[in-house]
Amino acid sequence: MSKSVLLLGASGRTGRLVLRLALDGGHRVTALVRSEKRLADAPDSRLTKVVGEACDPATLRQLVPGHDVVVSTLGPRWPTRAAAAVYPDSAAAFVPAMEEAGVRRLLVTSSALLFEQRTCTAWLLRRAVPSVVHGAASMEAVVRRSDLDFTLVRTSFLDDSDDPAHRLGVDALPDAPGSVSRLAVARYLLSQIEAEEGHRRRVVGLCR
Ligand SMILES: NC(=O)c1ccc[n+]([C@@H]2O[C@H](COP(=O)([O-])OP(=O)(O)OC[C@H]3O[C@@H](n4cnc5c(N)ncnc54)[C@H](OP(=O)(O)O)[C@@H]3O)[C@@H](O)[C@H]2O)c1
Structure with missing residues (x-):
């Protein structure tokens, strides 16, 4: 069944792939850029482009109604505190807008x-990009506090x-994780857009 997304x-690298896969799959997409x-x-005739701020609550309140699912592939372009604020700031805009509009799937x-990985690589990376880790954790906290049918795709x-x-773990990251392609992530997101049930109120880990 065609969905309104x-x-x-x-405009991001994963987002563009999600956009293409969703349009090719016959879904209607509103893209906020x-x-x-x-x-x-x-x-594309099924694509509506809207120019605006993803972190602006009023913009989201206006845009969310009428959609079946909200997908966010937002992320910091740079590993700085200011850039990583896009995670919690966008969640503070889209979560209340979805609750208000009764749009549940996120x-x-x-x-x-954010998974407890006790490897040297994970330890080093967490210290290399603390703002990204902190920003993503704050975003997740906002999402988890909601009663939305979310899937957090780590x-x-x-x-x-x-x-x-790719390998997928529900509430866990598979052992010995390798990098994963944006294409695999986009395909997983499309599968969740289309799923009747899907991984609702779950955290999933994706890796190769
Ligand atoms: N890169 C990695 O290795 C990695 C690892 C783990 C998780 N992730 C997460 O996976 C997702 C996809 O990553 P990606 O590398 O494909 O993303 P990306 O290419 O860096 O794209 C990021 C997207 O976020 C938008 N954005 C950033 N700051 C914004 C702001 N303040 N206001 C509005 N839009 C803003 C960008 O818009 P513009 O085009 O206008 O800049 C772009 O559309 C992100 O959530 C990312 O954090 C990435």
Whole structure:
């Protein structure tokens, strides 16, 4: 069944793949972007582009009603505190807007660094990008406090290969995680857009 999707982060590398897969799958997509130029190459009759601020509560209150699912692939372009604020600031906008509109299904990308991994690599990465870890954790806390049917999709390091291989853990990250392609993440998000039930109110870990 065709779904109506509000996509936040559609101009990003994963977001563009989600956009393409969703449109190819016959779904209608509203893409909220900061700049029209960032999506100039994606014309489609089922796509509505809206230029606006993903962290602005009023914008989200206006946009959310009428959609079946909200997908956020927003993330910091840089590992700084200011950039990572996009995680909690957007959640503080889309969560109340969804609750108000009665739109329950939410898919959000987050970081696998939030899993308790006791490896040297995870330890080093957590110390290398503390703002990203803190921002993602704050976003997740806002989402978990809601009564929405969320799936928090914690991915390991992303790459731009076209390798669809991935392993998925529910409430856990599979052992010895490797990087995973943005394509695999986008395919998983599409599967959740289309699923009758899906991984509702769950955290999933995606890696190769
Ligand atoms: N990169 C990794 O290795 C990695 C690892 C684990 C998890 N993740 C997470 O996976 C998801 C996808 O990552 P990606 O690398 O594909 O993303 P990306 O290419 O960096 O795209 C990020 C998206 O967020 C938007 N954005 C950033 N700050 C914003 C702000 N203040 N207001 C509005 N929009 C803003 C960007 O918009 P503009 O195009 O306008 O800049 C872009 O659409 C993200 O949630 C990311 O944090 C990434």
